[in-house]
Amino acid sequence: MLVDSIENGIVIDHLTAGLGLKVLSALGVETRGDTVALIMNASSKKYGKKDLVKIMNKVDVDLAILGLIDPRATVNIIENGEIVKKIVLTLPEKVVNVVKCKNPRCVTTVEPNAPQVFVLENPETSEYRCEYCDEVVVLKGEWENELMHL
Amino acid sequence: MGNELLKGLKGRDLLEPLDFSTEELEALFDLADRIIEHPEKYTEKCKGKILATLFFEPSTRTRLSFEAAMLRLGGEVIGFSEPASSSVAKGESIADTVKTVACYSDIAVMRHPKEGAPLVAIRAVDIPVVNAGDGGHQHPTQTLTDMLTIRREMGGFTNITVGLCGDLKFGRTVHSLAKALSRYDNVNFVLIAPEELRIPEYIKKGVLEKGKIQYKEVERMQDVLPELDILYMTRVQKERFFNEEDYIRLKDTYILDAEKMKLAKKSMAVLHPLPRVNEIAVEVDSDPRALYFKQAQNGMYVRMALIMSLLGIEG
Numbered sequence: 001m002l003v004d005s006i007e008n009g010i011v012i013d014h015l016t017a018g019l020g021l022k023v024l025s026a027l028g029v030e031t032r033g034d035t036v037a038l039i040m041n042a043s044s045k046k047y048g049k050k051d052l053v054k055i056m057n058k059v060d061v062d063l064a065i066l067g068l069i070d071p072r073a074t075v076n077i078i079e080n081g082e083i084v085k086k087i088v089l090t091l092p093e094k095v096v097n098v099v100k101c102k103n104p105r106c107v108t109t110v111e112p113n114a115p116q117v118f119v120l121e122n123p124e125t126s127e128y129r130c131e132y133c134d135e136v137v138v139l140k141g142e143w144e145n146e147l148m149h150l
Numbered sequence: 151m152g153n154e155l156l157k158g159l160k161g162r163d164l165l166e167p168l169d170f171s172t173e174e175l176e177a178l179f180d181l182a183d184r185i186i187e188h189p190e191k192y193t194e195k196c197k198g199k200i201l202a203t204l205f206f207e208p209s210t211r212t213r214l215s216f217e218a219a220m221l222r223l224g225g226e227v228i229g230f231s232e233p234a235s236s237s238v239a240k241g242e243s244i245a246d247t248v249k250t251v252a253c254y255s256d257i258a259v260m261r262h263p264k265e266g267a268p269l270v271a272i273r274a275v276d277i278p279v280v281n282a283g284d285g286g287h288q289h290p291t292q293t294l295t296d297m298l299t300i301r302r303e304m305g306g307f308t309n310i311t312v313g314l315c316g317d318l319k320f321g322r323t324v325h326s327l328a329k330a331l332s333r334y335d336n337v338n339f340v341l342i343a344p345e346e347l348r349i350p351e352y353i354k355k356g357v358l359e360k361g362k363i364q365y366k367e368v369e370r371m372q373d374v375l376p377e378l379d380i381l382y383m384t385r386v387q388k389e390r391f392f393n394e395e396d397y398i399r400l401k402d403t404y405i406l407d408a409e410k411m412k413l414a415k416k417s418m419a420v421l422h423p424l425p426r427v428n429e430i431a432v433e434v435d436s437d438p439r440a441l442y443f444k445q446a447q448n449g450m451y452v453r454m455a456l457i458m459s460l461l462g463i464e465g
Contacts, residue, residue, distance in 0.1 A: 105285045107264040112243050114270055132266025133287060 003037045003054065010061055011076040012053040017041050019070050020051030026065050034059060047072075064092040068126075068139050093120050095128065099137065106133040152177040153464065160462030163272045163279045167293040167330045179298050181455040181465055182448070189222065192454065195463050196225030202255035203229030204248065204271075205282070206238060206262040211424065212282050212291070215446070216259050219453035228255060245274040252277045257461055260284075278460035286322050291456065292423055293326040295449035299441060300331075300380055302448070303419045307334035311377055315342040316384035316404050316429060318349040323423045324384055325353055332361040339365035340374050344400045346391060370403060375413040381406070383422045383442075385429050407431040411439065421445050 015023060020038050029036050035056040044050035055061075066073060067089040077085040095118045101108050108114045108130070118128035118137065126140035155177035163169070170178065185192050201220040205213055208231055217227045229251075233239055237247060244267055251258060252275040259280045260268050265287035271279045283289040297307070304310050312331060314324050318341055328349070331337045339358065341349050348367060358365050368374050375381070386404045391397040406420065411434060422430055422442040434440050458465050 103265065105263075105265050105287075107244070107262070107266040107270055107284075110264055111245065111267075111270050113245065114266075130266070132269050133285075134265075 003039060005081065006054050006056050006078050007081050009054065009056045009078050010059065011078060012055075012061070012066070013050070013074050013076060014044065014047065015051035015053065015073045016070050017047075017049035017051055020053055023051075023053060023066065023069055023073075026069055027062060029055065029059075032059065063087065063089060064095050065098055067092050068095060068098065091120055091123050091126060094118070095139075099128075099139065101130040101133060101135060102137070103130065103133050103135040106130060106135065108132055152180050156181060156459045156464070157462070159459040161276075161278060162460060163268075163281075164290050164456065164460070165268055165272065165281050166288045167290045167297075167326055168333075169290070172333050175294075175297065178294070178452070178455050178459060179301055181459065182298055182451045183302070184465065185454050186448075186451050192223055192458075192465060194224040195458055195465055196220060196223035196461065199223075199225040199257070199461060200255040201225055201227050201229075201457065202251045202258045203227060203231070203282075204251060204258055204260045204262075205229065205231040206233045206244075206260070206267070208232050209261050209283060211446075212261060212289075215449045216280075216282065216291075216453055216457075219450050219457055222450070223454055223457060225457070229259075244270045248274050248279070257457060280456065280460070286320065288326060289322055290326070291449065291453055292323050293330050294452045294456065295445060296323065296327050296382070296421060296423070297330060298448045298452045299421060299445040300419070303441065304379060307331060307337060309336045310379045311338040311340060312380045312382060313340040313342055313371075313374060313378040314349070314382050314384075315371060315406075316386050317347045317390060318343040318384075319347045320387075320390060321384045324349070324382070327382065328353055329357050332357050332363050337363060339363060340378060341365060341367045342369070342371050342374060342404075343367070344369060344386070344396070344403070346396065347386065371406070372410060372413060375410060375418075376415065378414065378418050381414070381418055381420050383420065383426070383429055385425075385427055405429055405431060406434055408433045408437070411437055414439070 020040050037054040039052040041049050042052055071089050071091055073089055075087040076083045097116050100116050108116055117131040119131055121127040121129040126138055127136050128139050129136050155174050203213055203216055220227050248271040257278045259282045260271050261282040262284050265285040267284050268279055268281035281288055281290055318324050383406055388397050418439055420440045424446055
């Protein structure tokens with residue numbers, strides 16, 4: 001299978017095999033109309049298998065969401081056929097409007113313009129704490145189903 | 151040094167007790183002590199200032215304490231004490247309500263059933279905002295009240311044995327006090343509760359064990375009364391139990407009466423955030439070690455110190 005290299009855009013490499021579709025959905029790529037290539041289960045020297053995403057045209061990729069979904073991925077910014085920037089993802093310290101607080105007693109359930117803000121509590125367990133009510137949520141595993149669709 | 155620390159509180163907010171450093175708390179308690187000593191020197195300190203009480207759910211005790219504090223400082227009070235009588239009933243957001251009130255007042259005190267509501271207020275306005283209780287989350291001025299009382303009785307917070315008794319699982323004031331006291335050296339905790347109402351793991355691990363605090367868990371108050379410097383009582387509520395038999399079995403174990411007080415040190419202080427129902431027998435009230443009403447009065451004084459400091463008024 002051959003997918004051309006891109007002239008200008010973004011390559012998200014070393015995604016955990018199987019997460020590529022979730023990443024595309026989380027980044028809202030399908031609604032923007034960009035030209036996108038997704039390769040699933042490609043072979044990887046490093047990990048055995050990987051997913052790969054190429055997006056033509058430089059777009060603003062939400063590194064916080066990516067860092068949450070698959071922190072092992074790398075993001076390469078391509079300009080004129082060259083990699084001009086490599087971004088290594090980390091778990092974000094703070095996530096805003098990514099997931100909703102599930103605590104029914106939290107003020108975010110009633111206050112119309114209060115942003116959903118979670119602060120990293122424990123990087124080893126991916127535990128995040130709601131800034132308002134201190135309820136802790138684990139953003140690991142199957143949590144992508146909780147993504148807020150804004 | 152204390153004055154410099156208090157100056158640093160000007161314009162700040164109070165969401166939870168840990169918002170203030172231990173040094174800032176010392177300065178605040180020193181000011182409260184001075185007010186208790188000479189209340190007449192403070193009767194005009196807040197003249198011309200207005201405190202707004204935004205009570206989205208009723209809480210007569212806390213509201214009266216704040217109102218009395220401001221009035222005793224020579225200030226004025228405006229506010230509402232339940233949402234039905236305010237624009238909230240029309241669907242106004244917390245942010246808009248507080249922004250409007252901030253146009254009329256110099257400091258706001260908020261009580262709300264939703265957790266994190268005071269943070270919405272803090273972010274919406276520039277005037278100082280004090281959390282007077284948000285759901286089951288925080289109630290920082292209760293903790294300041296408890297701490298001032300302990301400090302005045304024990305001379306400080308180090309080398310004391312504190313018994314926390316009753317509902318340690320859902321007791322907001324217990325969690326807050328444990329967190330606040332864990333910042334001091336050699337505080338020993340004795341946790342007295344039925345199995346169903348033990349202190350949650352996240353407090354044990356995240357506060358006590360993390361801070362290397364000595365603690366032990368027991369079920370019978372009588373077994374530990376002689377060791378305690380402070381006994382902090384809370385109500386064991388029937389609705390917290392899964393079955394009535396357990397409640398009936400346990401409810402009298404956690405009632406403090408004159409008989410049990412005989413086991414305690416002559417210097418032990420009995421505290422309770424109030425309201426009490428039957429967990430402290432009325433006969434205990436006349437025991438000089440019963441401090442819960444003095445504790446309530448201390449609440450007014452610590453709120454006076456807090457209001458002055460957040461408004462940047464020296465004393």
